[in-house]
Amino acid sequence: MTLPEMESPTTPTNGDGNGGALCGAVLVCGGGVAGIQASLDLSAAGFRVFLVEESPTIGGGMARLDKTFPTGDCATCTLSPKLVECMRDYNVDILTMSDVTSLSGEAGRFVAEVRTRPRGVIPSKCTGCGDCWTICPVRNTAEAPPPFQPYKPLAEADAAKLGGILARYEGHPGSILPVLQEIDRSYGYLPRLLLEHMACRLGLRPAELLRVASFYDRFHFEPTGRHLVEICAGTSCHARSRGTLREKLEKEIGAGVGETDKSGRFTLRTVRCLGLCALSPAMKIDGQPFGKVDADRVPEILGRFA
Numbered sequence: 001m002t003l004p005e006m007e008s009p010t011t012p013t014n015g016d017g018n019g020g021a022l023c024g025a026v027l028v029c030g031g032g033v034a035g036i037q038a039s040l041d042l043s044a045a046g047f048r049v050f051l052v053e054e055s056p057t058i059g060g061g062m063a064r065l066d067k068t069f070p071t072g073d074c075a076t077c078t079l080s081p082k083l084v085e086c087m088r089d090y091n092v093d094i095l096t097m098s099d100v101t102s103l104s105g106e107a108g109r110f111v112a113e114v115r116t117r118p119r120g121v122i123p124s125k126c127t128g129c130g131d132c133w134t135i136c137p138v139r140n141t142a143e144a145p146p147p148f149q150p151y152k153p154l155a156e157a158d159a160a161k162l163g164g165i166l167a168r169y170e171g172h173p174g175s176i177l178p179v180l181q182e183i184d185r186s187y188g189y190l191p192r193l194l195l196e197h198m199a200c201r202l203g204l205r206p207a208e209l210l211r212v213a214s215f216y217d218r219f220h221f222e223p224t225g226r227h228l229v230e231i232c233a234g235t236s237c238h239a240r241s242r243g244t245l246r247e248k249l250e251k252e253i254g255a256g257v258g259e260t261d262k263s264g265r266f267t268l269r270t271v272r273c274l275g276l277c278a279l280s281p282a283m284k285i286d287g288q289p290f291g292k293v294d295a296d297r298v299p300e301i302l303g304r305f306a
């Protein structure tokens with residue numbers, strides 16, 4: 001279809017001094033939330049709007065969301081009023097399943113050609129009963145996403161290491177956790193690329209592995225220092241040290257909790273309870289326990305680890 005040239009309700013002129021009237025219609029490409037809002041604003045400004053959307057309905061990516069970051073607003077609550085307003089707006093013509101095939105003319109007087117693909121139903125007669133959903137050959141076809149590919153190949157040594165670890169657990173269902181533990185022991189953290197290759201080898205998606213790994217405080221995704229310092233954040237240790245142990249460690253190491261110092265010597269982490277409550281306040285370095293730690297002893301203890 002070729003969109004009609006429209007007279008503007010506000011009769012703007014092109015400013016060339018000859019009084020040539022501009023077309024008062026605007027074509028908006030894309031019926032996502034931005035396209036919908038643009039159409040509503042243009043309509044409110046007095047323009048006739050043609051909103052062209054290639055998919056069967058407007059709403060775009062936001063219609064597929066539950067909440068929006070960072071406010072956690074409900075996507076439907078944000079979008080639905082705009083959808084309804086847009087569909088009811090007599091100044092907005094929504095052209096779904098349509099593509100702009102050509103555009104000619106000049107600023108202010110464009111002519112657009114839009115091709116609308118057939119739907120197989122007559123939209124004006126559809127009551128939205130949904131009976132066609134059950135027999136729809138398109139909707140009922142499962143759409144498999146393309147197989148995941150890691151963003152780059154593994155270095156030879158890493159590939160061999162991963163292959164060795166996976167070979168030990170081959171045929172053992174539910175072995176994700178021990179494999180992750182072995183990788184963590186070997187590297188000191190879980191390298192992202194290794195996880196991606198691991199997911200491919202196990203026929204999983206990386207998101208599934210990350211969901212398991214990120215559930216445990218034990219796993220980290222950034223390189224760690226040569227020595228891991230764990231301070232207890234349990235009630236007993238907290239009550240007895242009143243935070244001075246943690247402060248002293250942060251000061252001596254030169255890094256906060258969850259960080260590694262600049263020289264890469266220590267990584268500082270907190271643990272819910274080290275299981276040394278009777279010896280509180282307690283800490284561990286590379287798994288070696290230290291009980292009844294007075295903050296003044298911290299430099300001497302750290303000095304034992306090069």
Ligand code: SF4
Pocket residue numbers: 121125126127128129130131132133
């Ligand atoms: S079966 Fe119902 S939803 Fe489907 S096209 Fe006909 S009226 Fe519309």
Ligand code: FES
Pocket residue numbers: 232233234235236237238272273274275276277278280281282
């Ligand atoms: S509270 Fe610190 S070891 Fe249990």
